[in-house]
Amino acid sequence: MNFRMLFILVAVVLLLFSVGSGFVFAAEAAQLTPEQIKRLGERMYREGILPNGEPMQAFAAGEIPVEATSFTCVSCHLRSGLGAIEGTVITPPATGKILYEERTTSIKGSEFVPSYHSYAVYLPPRPAYTDDTLARMIASGVDPKGRSTMKLMPRYQLDDENMAILIAYLKTLSNEFSVGVGEDKLHFATVIVEGSEAAEVESMMVPLQFSVDRKNSLATAAVNNDRVARMAYNMLGPDLLARRFTLDRWILRGPSDTWRTQLEDYYRKNPVFALLGGISHGDWEPVHRFCEEKQLPSIFPQVDYPVIDGHNWYTIYLSRGIRQEGEAAARYLAGMSELFKDKKVIQISRDSRRGQALREGFNEIWDVRSKTSTLDIHLPEGETLKAESLLKLIKKQQPAVVIVWDGASALPALRVAANAAGWKGLLLTSGTWLGESLWTLPEDLREKLYMTWPYRLPQENVRFDIALRHVLGGRPLKKFNTEVLSKAYIVNEVLGKALMDMRGEYYRDFFLDNIDMLDDAYFPLYERLSFGQGQRYASKGCFIVQLGKGENPQLERRSEWVTR
């Protein structure tokens, strides 16, 4: 055999191997059950962990050896696999459904939608991937057109079996619309805990229902009026334009340990795409857990006690709830704790869920940030804070700060403390817990009392009233609970923005991915909401304020929105 023949033989063997490897992938993937592909592939995609438990190995920036646990697929292509857009960079989709189709400079069926076009035109055209070319891209960073992606994407070192699992997983990723997406409808629900005040429920429902009715009116109008149809087509695309929304009310009754069954029942009868808003001043955890389990997005439930969980994914809260006020107080005081020297901080908290949330929030931050010790005193339910006891405590301890986590019943005692002879410390409490009493604080208390305030200052928030009135259909704003109304208004805004960015791809994970990619938002009530991948508490701020002087006093800020 001469060299030429040997060369041809080797070439033929390599060609056969190359052509056949696709079948090898398919065969290997076929040996796994869909559950195994989901479990093992998902772990590779999201955590960078191989089926054998070892970290995937990769090369970043072309040649830097790294563990893929730090450079996971999900960190750029996101949970939905449909990629990301930030600034001037687009991370393209990594789902089988899209990868195995040719990419052109437009999205089929939506060529004339401006936003779709602006997105598609920046993704370089390429032929459809095959199992082989996709494996080559993942392993060597070369796309089907021979372009290198090494500077932008790590190369992953996977054997054939693991590559087959990952590719099989990509083929399942965002390949069928999520539950709750009908042929021409998108189904939503809101959860209301029985016993919530009727006025609050109405203040939440009016904006939500307005949003649904408005969308459905638009779908109808677009059918009957060409000009509306053209305008809506340009803004929403052909699918969202025609799709109608439904909004169900899921009312939870009885003790919270029975909610799970009720939720299952509602969900079975009417599986929804996402939960919008929701209201509870008490428990919420069963709803939160249900959403995590069903992978059901829940957008901005109005709850006092959100579940604080670093692994929470499917519920996006407006903030960390009442606890956030305690955390802000601790940050604010920690920033000046060097001035306290050896003086104590006294924390008196009501033995209620609200008092406990504030105390825990405060302690969590304070224990890490400050060396000053605190004296924790619990105030039993039903017992009023007595002025004499507080005065005695101050006289004995001469504390730098007295924090009182209690409602308006503590005000007389706080007033006495504010006037304690020779004491130069400061008082701090929750502004929201004082309710309407906040606005009538005695003048001699105002100077010494600092308060947490987790919203934009009221005098600066009035400019948003005009926006709120849009959803009221002529009804007067003062008849509604503006706090609840504003929070529901925010749901509408975020829902609209996220859906418009989804390009008709109705996957729950993509819905959340799009919320994560929203710009900082300046809506009614909160000074600022901000988002980011996995950020699940949108408002990070809380002012420390004092009440100004005079008959019509305003809140005066004593801190930034976010105190560090």
Place this chain on the structure above:
Amino acid sequence: MRRTFCFTLILMTMFLLLGGCAKHMNHVGMMNGEMTGRKMDDQQMAQGSKMDHSAHQKMMARKNYSRSIETYQIPDLLLTDNQGRNLSLVNLLQDERPVLVNFLYATCTTICPLLSMGYIDLQRELGAQADQVLLVSITIDPEHDTPDVLEKYRKKFQGQPGWVLLTGSRIDIDAAMTAFDAYFGDKMDHQPLNFIRMPAQNKWVRLNGMINGEDFIREMKMVGVWR
């Protein structure tokens, strides 16, 4: 008349309440290194360097980022690093080592991982000398990126000593971004910028694009801060 009124009402509600146009409409894209960027000032750059002309030409032919020489007045800000230490930005950036600066945030899914890869690639290229270059990253999402979050971010990228990540108040962070002409209004609109301090007072090389370790070393050599 009534029909016209209804039509106007529908259009108004669409505009007012669907929250404006989709974000994608405003994007200028970058894929596979095709960057949009600031005007280059390479002639000025070459004049200030010891690099020979042919090498410069060669480099210009292959680079996929833009460059300019800028004058920046660094504000006197107190920021907090990933170890929780309060540091003066002015003092930090006057470090005797070569100083590089970029802006990123921990939950970014596109630009920032690539910027960070550039830093760790540089540290890898420098090897034992990695701590001889001061790499500074300033978060543009200070509300989320606490010192703890930034330290976890550094560990995730296997950053070595010499990489300092800074956070601070929103006002101070905005001031830092503005000082480097890197304020884009929102973190979602940021650009892949790196800055190299030049020997001349307040002079910085501004690099817009994806930079790897080799690029950084070449750029540092060009301005005479690395041999």
